[in-house]
Amino acid sequence: MITLDDMSLSIEDFNRCIEDIVNTSDNLIDGWRFEQNEELENGKYIIKKEQKVLSQDQEDDINHVLTFEYHIAFNISYGVPVLCFNVWKQDGTMLTVEEFWKLNERFKESNMYDTITQMDHPVLRRPFFTLHPCRTHEIMEPFLEESKNPVVSWLTVVGPFVHLDLNEEYVKMCS
Incomplete structure (x- = not known):
């Protein structure tokens, strides 16, 4: 059961959600x-x-094989989970935020730097791409009372923006 304190997710509840x-x-x-x-x-x-x-876009015939490493951690400053990630090309070099942006059609209408930023990982304290946490609470709030796993519910909303798709079995944990 999620404990609600001013409609936020506690670290204890976050830990339980990621254990699930x-x-x-x-x-x-x-x-x-x-x-x-x-x-x-x-x-x-x-x-x-x-x-x-x-692929870069619909007209691009070039496919890019990329390695994604996703981290879900708790950001104490914002009091929310954060989705941190890095992306590598086949030659082992890391994508820049601009290169990632070009490969991601979902952001064409958004301001890149308000959506994805490079921040220190909340635990590792080294730079990772991060879905900016400033609006995470706003996205999560509807799930806090209804979902048995609000972290999964939040990931179903934000994950597709960074090519993180969840199996339906995770979504079943929420109801």
């Missing part, structure tokens, strides 16, 4: 795994790494 994600992932053999820095209050986070094939 990893347990479901283990059953699906989907690749989410736990990481932890016990020295930090918000030290628990989860990681998933996968390869994706993307």
Whole structure:
């Protein structure tokens, strides 16, 4: 049961939600795994790494094989989960935010730097692309009372913007 304190998600509830994600992932053999820095209050986070094939746009015949590494951590400053990620090309070089933007049709009407920014990971404290957390609470608020796993509910909304698609089994955890 989610404990509501001023309609926000506590670190304890976040940790329970990501434990549920990893347990479901283990059953699906989907690749989410736990990481932890016990020295930090918000030290628990989860990681998933996968390869994706993307094309620049509809007219582009060139496919780009990219490796995505997704992290879901808790940002104490904003009091919300954050989706951090990095993307590598086949030659091992990391994509810039501008290169990622060009490969992502979902952002064409948005301001790139308001949506995706490079911030320090809340646990690792090194730069990652991050879906900017300033509006996360607003996105999550409707799920806090209704969803059994508001982190999954939030991911179903924001994940597709960074090519993170969830299996239906995760969504079943929410009801």
